[in-house]
Amino acid sequence: MTESAQVGGRYVLDRADFPAFLDGMRAAGYRVVGPTVRDRAIVYGEVRAVTDLPIGWTDRQEAGQYRLERRSDEALFGYNVGPHSWKKYLFPAHERLWTATTTDGSFEVRPEPDDATPLAFLGVRACELAAIRVQDRVFGLAGDPTYARRRRSVLRVAVECGQAGRTCFCVSMGTGPAVHDEVDLALTEVLEGDRHYFLLHVGSDRGARVLTDVPLRPASPVEEGAAADRVASAAASMGRSLTTTGIRDVLVNQPDHPRWAIVARRCLACTNCTMACPTCFCQSTEEVPDLSGEKVERWRRWDSCFNSQFSAVHGTSVRQSTQSRYRQWLTHKFGTWHDQFGESGCVGCGRCITWCPVGIDVTEEAAALREPARPTVPSASKGTTP
Amino acid sequence: MTVAGQPKLGVFKFASCDGCQLTLLDCEDELLAVTDRVEIADFREASSAVRAGPYDVALVEGSVTTPHDLERIAEIRAQSRVLITIGACATAGGIQALRNFADVDEFRRVVYAHPEYIRTLATSTPIKDHVPVDFELRGCPIDKGQLLEVLSAFLGNRTPNVPTESVCVECKRRGHVCVMVAHGTPCLGPVTQTGCGALCPGFHRGCYGCFGPQDTPNTPALSERLTLLGMAPDQVRRVYRTFNAMAPAFRAAADAAGKEATP
Numbered sequence: 001m002t003e004s005a006q007v008g009g010r011y012v013l014d015r016a017d018f019p020a021f022l023d024g025m026r027a028a029g030y031r032v033v034g035p036t037v038r039d040r041a042i043v044y045g046e047v048r049a050v051t052d053l054p055i056g057w058t059d060r061q062e063a064g065q066y067r068l069e070r071r072s073d074e075a076l077f078g079y080n081v082g083p084h085s086w087k088k089y090l091f092p093a094h095e096r097l098w099t100a101t102t103t104d105g106s107f108e109v110r111p112e113p114d115d116a117t118p119l120a121f122l123g124v125r126a127c128e129l130a131a132i133r134v135q136d137r138v139f140g141l142a143g144d145p146t147y148a149r150r151r152r153s154v155l156r157v158a159v160e161c162g163q164a165g166r167t168c169f170c171v172s173m174g175t176g177p178a179v180h181d182e183v184d185l186a187l188t189e190v191l192e193g194d195r196h197y198f199l200l201h202v203g204s205d206r207g208a209r210v211l212t213d214v215p216l217r218p219a220s221p222v223e224e225g226a227a228a229d230r231v232a233s234a235a236a237s238m239g240r241s242l243t244t245t246g247i248r249d250v251l252v253n254q255p256d257h258p259r260w261a262i263v264a265r266r267c268l269a270c271t272n273c274t275m276a277c278p279t280c281f282c283q284s285t286e287e288v289p290d291l292s293g294e295k296v297e298r299w300r301r302w303d304s305c306f307n308s309q310f311s312a313v314h315g316t317s318v319r320q321s322t323q324s325r326y327r328q329w330l331t332h333k334f335g336t337w338h339d340q341f342g343e344s345g346c347v348g349c350g351r352c353i354t355w356c357p358v359g360i361d362v363t364e365e366a367a368a369l370r371e372p373a374r375p376t377v378p379s380a381s382k383g384t385t386p
Numbered sequence: 387m388t389v390a391g392q393p394k395l396g397v398f399k400f401a402s403c404d405g406c407q408l409t410l411l412d413c414e415d416e417l418l419a420v421t422d423r424v425e426i427a428d429f430r431e432a433s434s435a436v437r438a439g440p441y442d443v444a445l446v447e448g449s450v451t452t453p454h455d456l457e458r459i460a461e462i463r464a465q466s467r468v469l470i471t472i473g474a475c476a477t478a479g480g481i482q483a484l485r486n487f488a489d490v491d492e493f494r495r496v497v498y499a500h501p502e503y504i505r506t507l508a509t510s511t512p513i514k515d516h517v518p519v520d521f522e523l524r525g526c527p528i529d530k531g532q533l534l535e536v537l538s539a540f541l542g543n544r545t546p547n548v549p550t551e552s553v554c555v556e557c558k559r560r561g562h563v564c565v566m567v568a569h570g571t572p573c574l575g576p577v578t579q580t581g582c583g584a585l586c587p588g589f590h591r592g593c594y595g596c597f598g599p600q601d602t603p604n605t606p607a608l609s610e611r612l613t614l615l616g617m618a619p620d621q622v623r624r625v626y627r628t629f630n631a632m633a634p635a636f637r638a639a640a641d642a643a644g645k646e647a648t649p
């Protein structure tokens with residue numbers, strides 16, 4: 001029995017009807033992007049059919065290590081977060097902003113055409129919703145037109161986590177695993193015995209519209225309880241934790257804490273943490289002229305505070321040492337982000353821990369920086385086993 | 387093609403495989419744009435028509451390995467307003483710099499039927515060890531886009547935009563899955579300069595370090611990780627001893643790994 005979905009309503013979507021849900025999003029004009037398996041990881045890509053989803057796959061994560069593994073069931077969303085984040089769609093890694101040409105003394109600037117199909121983000125985790133909100137504030141404050149244009153057209157379909165990863169700490173950061181943000185649709189996946197269904201919360205008119213031809217029925221209290229239990233279980237099994245009380249002052253007031261030197265011995269200054277981070281927004285823009293000198297393109301690309309050239313002023317980097325770059329990143333992320341944007345820059349997704357090639361753990365670093373500064377720096381660098 | 391007032395370009399080869407020069411020919415569409423802007427005065431890989439110097443810009447491929455090379459590079463420098471080295475051989479001595487860690491006389495005796503005909507130096511060294519160099523373009527081979535950028539910058543009288551950051555930056559921008567974190571595959575990407583487009587990780591291989599060390603290479607921390615991933619000290623030493631073995635950071639990393647091999 002199909003009934004028209006109401007904003008604020010809570011329904012049950014059976015697993016068998018998930019293809020109809022995908023069809024509904026497409027029929028409403030969205031290109032659906034979400035989790036897919038590629039190169040032994042769960043990454044975001046186009047979802048054309050339910051079989052594109054990571055059915056029966058999960059991720060096992062540790063500091064500096066990620067492994068794709070089979071689950072004992074056929075869950076569609078039985079993983080946590082992978083190397084990609086949604087920022088790759090809202091804030092692309094390489095983006096041409098405009099092209100200028102000169103002919104016969106005149107000068108013409110052509111902006112990039114806006115002909116992209118609106119995207120449906122399928123499978124946005126609670127921490128990722130928080131990350132999008134953080135970037136909304138960053139790019140909103142900056143008045144960034146291309147970000148705003150893409151962001152406005154996105155349909156956000158959240159999926160609450162039914163499990164936590166070993167590098168997750170969203171509970172510490174107050175961002176998850178339950179979805180509290182405004183969202184178009186929110187799903188919670190439930191597998192119980194022979195039953196496999198999704199509790200579906202409708203958060204917006206835009207969300208309700210894609211459900212027109214999707215078989216749904218109102219959720220029973222028992223089904224709502226089963227979904228809530230799953231999320232509570234994820235909340236109770238966070239792999240990491242971080243004490244946020246007074247964290248801004250701990251970081252900002254201790255630029256000479258010996259821990260900075262210790263972590264710098266391990267840090268590769270490779271930028272992986274910042275590239276994988278769903279809130280890091282650093283970028284550089286550059287003009288790329290062609291050989292004729294008659295055409296120039298302006299490109300924007302992801303950049304990182306771990307690159308020496310990023311902090312180059314008059315040709316010289318003001319953060320020559322890896323120590324100064326790591327300190328800048330952590331202090332900004334957990335400290336001065338509050339001064340700048342009124343909130344933390346960290347959402348507790350754990351990507352920076354997992355995707356650091358040497359497994360540097362921000363929760364461990366933050367805890368160490370709370371310890372009283374000792375006068376000597378240990379001589380051996382600290383490693384973690386993979 | 388000669389147009390009055392066009393800058394004159396010379397392309398010169400030392401000990402090398404010619405792959406970097408071929409990158410210029412491989413520019414194809416853009417090659418015509420290049421020849422519209424510069425006169426290719428001496429490029430023997432492409433044409434036997436050669437005009438004498440001086441040159442506005444010289445692209446120098448290859449390393450210095452013979453007494454004759456020493457004379458030639460001094461002559462080319464004297465003839466060139468701007469001298470740009472292209473490729474790992476010219477900037478770090480190349481794969482042939484492995485001779486620097488071995489006995490060249492022994493090689494000569496083993497390889498050649500008449501070793502007395504071979505006049506060679508005991509070392510393979512980068513161009514900058516012998517003459518001042520205005521810009522070094524890295525890579526084995528160099529990247530076509532970076533070569534065009536350097537030529538374009540020269541023509542526009544501006545600084546080339548050639549990043550010195552790690553390969554990881556481009557790997558992540560392209561959305562590649564990290565081969566080290568997700569597959570346990572040893573990779574030099576974190577300590578290697580970008581420029582190749584993260585080619586090998588894009589094909590599920592670890593980075594081989596073709597572009598030499600990035601500007602802040604933490605090789606001790608990476609070597610420790612490579613060891614944890616199961617590489618023996620000799621293997622760690624070997625990954626640094628390839629196309630950029632004489633680049634100071636890679637040389638030091640190989641030496642450090644070698645020390646662990648003999649306790």
